[in-house]
Amino acid sequence: MIKNKKDFVVWGVTFISLALLQLVLCFARDFDYYPVMMTSLMFMFGLNGIVNSMFDESDKEREEQRKVDSAIEFKANNIAITVTKICVVLFFGGIYLLRGTTWITEALMGYGMVAMVVFDVMIFSEFFAKIYYIRKRNK
Incomplete structure (x- = not known):
């Protein structure tokens, strides 16, 4: 159950979408380590946003x-x-x-x-x- 929809969309969905887009572009172009690091960083930010949006911090x-x-x-x-x-x-x-x-x-x-x-x-x-x-x- 999502308790904070703004964090879910802004941090979770956006960063995971950017990570997937970066991963596709990484394989479409020449493979380099920088995009892979950025992809993993964006994926972690997105996952953190999704997990944080599941819990209500304003209790x-x-x-x-x-x-x-x-x-x-x-x-x-x-x-x-x-x-x-x-x-x-x-x-x-x-x-x-x-x-x-x-x-x-x-x-x-x-x-x-x-x-x-x-x-x-x-x-x-x-x-x-x-x-x-x-x-x-x-x-």
Whole structure:
């Protein structure tokens, strides 16, 4: 059953017709690889158009779910960015405190440890924020 007739005609039928025409012209003239590649590309576009026209993408439930998922993603990313900003400030504070050390190896190890902690906090804050908002949505 075709649910989107415009995509079916524009993408499906048109590109498959062009692919068949290109294939006929390819065998009528000298055989070359470029028309064969274009034929396969047009055939794939046409097949994709036909398959996409069979499914209704404007389903309200899917659209609502996408909106909810994007809102959760936005909130989680916002929290992760805020926590990351705080960790970056702490990182630069750690650099300021370690600038007076006499051994450069100790300072570099300190910078590396602080950078690893900032990276881990950034990843886990986004992860836990997503879990929190998904659980909040399901209640």
